[in-house]
Amino acid sequence: MSVGASRPSDIARASGGGSRYRLRDLFTPLDTLLVSGGDGRLALDPKQCVNAYGCGSSPEPEIWNFASSTASTISQGAYDRAALAREELVHKSLFDEVEIAFDRRCEDMRAELRGHFLLAPSVDVVFSPSGTDSQLHALFLAHAVLGAPPVTIVVGADQTGSGTVHTARGHHFSTVTASGVAVRKDAAISGLAGDTIAVPLLDAASGFAMRPDADDAVIRAIEASLAQGRRVLLHIMDSSKLGWRAPSFACLNEIARRWPREVQIVVDACQARLGRRRLRLYLDRGYMVLITGSKFFGGPAFSGALLLPKGLSRALDRIDRIAPDFFDYAGRCDWPMAWTALRSRFERRPNFGQWLRWEAALAEIGTYYAVPGAFRTKAMAELAAGIDSMIALSPSLRAVPQPVGTADADDEEFMQRSIFPFTLMRHNRPVSISDTSTVHRALARAMNDDIGGSAADRQVAAQRCLVGQPVRLQQPDGAPQAALRLCVGARDVTEAWSADSAQAQRNVQHVLDRIAHVLVKIELLLDRTAAVPA
Numbered sequence: 307m308s309v310g311a312s313r314p315s316d317i318a319r320a321s322g323g324g325s326r327y328r329l330r331d332l333f334t335p336l337d338t339l340l341v342s343g344g345d346g347r348l349a350l351d352p353k354q355c356v357n358a359y360g361c362g363s364s365p366e367p368e369i370w371n372f373a374s375s376t377a378s379t380i381s382q383g384a385y386d387r388a389a390l391a392r393e394e395l396v397h398k399s400l401f402d403e404v405e406i407a408f409d410r411r412c413e414d415m416r417a418e419l420r421g422h423f424l425l426a427p428s429v430d431v432v433f434s435p436s437g438t439d440s441q442l443h444a445l446f447l448a449h450a451v452l453g454a455p456p457v458t459i460v461v462g463a464d465q466t467g468s469g470t471v472h473t474a475r476g477h478h479f480s481t482v483t484a485s486g487v488a489v490r491k492d493a494a495i496s497g498l499a500g501d502t503i504a505v506p507l508l509d510a511a512s513g514f515a516m517r518p519d520a521d522d523a524v525i526r527a528i529e530a531s532l533a534q535g536r537r538v539l540l541h542i543m544d545s546s547k548l549g550w551r552a553p554s555f556a557c558l559n560e561i562a563r564r565w566p567r568e569v570q571i572v573v574d575a576c577q578a579r580l581g582r583r584r585l586r587l588y589l590d591r592g593y594m595v596l597i598t599g600s601k602f603f604g605g606p607a608f609s610g611a612l613l614l615p616k617g618l619s620r621a622l623d624r625i626d627r628i629a630p631d632f633f634d635y636a637g638r639c640d641w642p643m644a645w646t647a648l649r650s651r652f653e654r655r656p657n658f659g660q661w662l663r664w665e666a667a668l669a670e671i672g673t674y675y676a677v678p679g680a681f682r683t684k685a686m687a688e689l690a691a692g693i694d695s696m697i698a699l700s701p702s703l704r705a706v707p708q709p710v711g712t713a714d715a716d717d718e719e720f721m722q723r724s725i726f727p728f729t730l731m732r733h734n735r736p737v738s739i740s741d742t743s744t745v746h747r748a749l750a751r752a753m754n755d756d757i758g759g760s761a762a763d764r765q766v767a768a769q770r771c772l773v774g775q776p777v778r779l780q781q782p783d784g785a786p787q788a789a790l791r792l793c794v795g796a797r798d799v800t801e802a803w804s805a806d807s808a809q810a811q812r813n814v815q816h817v818l819d820r821i822a823h824v825l826v827k828i829e830l831l832l833d834r835t836a837a838v839p840a
């Protein structure tokens with residue numbers, strides 16, 4: 307149960323049935339709104355004014371961002387769209403209730419998102435404050451689809467967000483919900499709690515490569531669950547923190563053949579590193595898809611959505627009971643307007659922060675898909691080749707091996723990798739997790755006074771840059787390591803695009819030059835670890 311929480315009906319009675327939200331709430335400073343309506347991960351450090359991922363709430367173009375596997379700083383264009391969207395909602399709210407105008411705007415955003423992804427109008431979109439919240443939404447809907455509480459099998463459990471270990475079994479993943487209700491982290495959400503099976507992807511023998519029996523492990527986990535008379539929610543990965551995908555399509559085909567009504571699949575595509583054809587293929591197969599606008603597309607953290615295929619919403623008619631604590635994880639406006647029965651049971655609770663982060667993300671998504679597909683593919687290929695080459699040439703970086711043979715035509719531009727994980731070496735020996743984290747933090751700061759050395763070295767060290775947070779790699783023999791990640795994001799492509807092909811080529815090279823600069827800074831930090839403050 308929630309700690310100190312009030313049910314929506316209690317709030318409505320206390321306020322005479324009226325709204326707790328007023329027009330004045332929209333006049334909160336935009337920077338404050340953009341980091342509101344989420345859990346503690348959005349909180350800004352009072353001294354540095356950045357969140358745990360090194361990102362503030364306003365544009366910082368002087369920071370080079372190659373951290374889209376984790377979080378990105380908001381761009382000026384996205385910030386401007388959020389500001390304009392707020393102005394427009396204020397204007398519309400002068401003639402209608404705030405919640406009604408807000409609800410209509412959220413419905414417009416659903417249509418816009420479908421348009422960018424070229425999805426049919428029958429695809430439903432459920433918005434949320436984060437991909438982690440969307441995982442709870444998927445579990446809630448899976449109960450209705452399967453007709454019973456499922457066992458959740460998490461593929462890539464060692465490469466998901468930290469909250470997945472909690473949400474997969476219907477537990478609170480933080481100490482406060484996006485609606486501001488205090489809860490006990492990892493406590494069961496009444497009516498949602500259930501069992502989970504973790505299927506890690508890292509090979510236990512090497513600690514670096516993908517396990518060769520991933521498909522077999524998934525099939526075994528499903529068989530074991532069904533043998534106990536349980537239905538299954540299969541949480542598959544496309545893609546993981548390291549850019550991996552599992553299980554294979556051959557495995558998914560076998561699951562569909564053997565258990566067409568006993569296994570509901572949800573695709574963790576929160577990284578948004580998949581082609582639009584592949585996304586449509588998942589939905590056509592009846593899978594739910596988790597997506598965010600804050601990873602590859604570079605919108606501000608956090609913004610989540612659950613995409614639902616045609617016909618799946620019919621299962622909502624079977625929802626006769628909603629877990630009381632689940633009301634803390636959704637408001638009426640999060641659900642599509644066509645879901646009248648379900649919506650009527652939730653509080654009218656506009657989440658302005660969630661909405662504005664999605665407005666910003668939609669600006670990035672629209673800009674990305676406005677770039678010709680041929681250039682997107684070409685730029686991604688050139689950036690991938692350049693980053694691979696630079697990592698291979700560095701004496702201090704060791705690339706994490708990537709699975710082979712997983713790309714196909716449905717991947718479109720994502721036939722090329724866009725996440726490049728690597729571990730750090732010093733004097734031919736692996737760098738500890740602690741030192742890797744120190745380097746990661748130092749990259750985000752101007753280190754010219756700490757590094758010293760030549761003027762050129764100080765210039766390199768002064769540049770602030772973000773890379774993907776460390777991912778723990780458990781070693782079968784010896785101390786565990788962590789991999790940092792260089793990431794290609796949508797903004798790298800959109801900012802490189804030019805109708806002048808020569809200029810576009812120079813722009814792509816400029817991105818590669820910046821990445822080379824980042825790697826040189828890493829080398830300097832490794833050489834002078836003692837001078838790097840923890």
